[in-house]
Amino acid sequence: MSYPKPLRRLSSLLSRLPGIGEKSATRLALHLLRMPPSVARELGESIASLHNAVIRCSTCFNIADEDPCAVCSDPSRRAELICVVEGPTDIVPIEKSGEYRGRYHVLGGAISPIDGVMPDDLHVKELLDRVARGGIEEVVIATNLTAEGESTASFLAGALRPSGVRLTRIAYGMPVGADLEYADEVTVGRAMKGRREM
């Protein structure tokens, strides 16, 4: 005996989500079937309409409730400072840090020829246009400190250099609270290179 087709189809779709294996996908599908139909319908419609419901700011490309987004339209944030990130989730820890009061630019990923992601697939042109329109003093490149993030940072630095704008990269170093003993040598090496006067 196998479960009905619509249930198996849903299980197979659910199992593509991160952290959901085949067994828990079946368990979830059965749970959805036991839920009141109205609740399952609400959840389903919320997923189906997600892409259309979530607005993207036409200036910084962050996901937003309105366009321009709350950060881009906030006069108390420094308009001459742009922080470039790969995705909307990267903005959360930066905002939480309280160390940044400028605006953002969301690339929508990192350059990765192996995955077929080229500069034209990201919001790179829009960043160059933003800088070209003037009024920008500094671009902080905060792409991830991974191979893809680093090549994206180099690429952006090259493309932005001619504009004469100040280009910075977030610092490499030891994470706060980390033990030197357990840190990987590349991080320790970068932390040593980046040492500052006390």
Place this chain on the structure above:
Amino acid sequence: MSYPKPLRRLSSLLSRLPGIGEKSATRLALHLLRMPPSVARELGESIASLHNAVIRCSTCFNIADEDPCAVCSDPSRRAELICVVEGPTDIVPIEKSGEYRGRYHVLGGAISPIDGVMPDDLHVKELLDRVARGGIEEVVIATNLTAEGESTASFLAGALRPSGVRLTRIAYGMPVGADLEYADEVTVGRAMKGRREM
């Protein structure tokens, strides 16, 4: 900075699913937003339409691809034998055991006054009707071996007794492969009471 409203709404709906906490709900919602819109739409519509797409057998109330279900319409299965279970998932292990070649009756839950589930909320009347129509020799009550499952079994036994049909209950005992040392005393007690000639 907080995520846009449609995303937060989806997270809150996802966090009601079993095994999905608040953090993983947000992570899932963001992942869905990163997926191709067509894939997210397919998943969403599959959830939204689930209750309408899954057919229930009008004889045994199991979820099915067609009505009557494959078991009820299989002439090689003993029609005079009905196994009563709480839900469709309970049928899977019974089928896997290979020890049962009769048909089923899915109650849709167990009687639980505390949760407001009374006999009228389950497919109890339909079971009595099935037995009353004749041709049934034995009803195996395979509700769970929990407080709710046990009271449901007693209730059904009382309701079916007048029909004169043979009533059986699946056996309590030690799970196969279990260590006596680690078994709970209630299970061991039941296994002792249910001991059989060798």
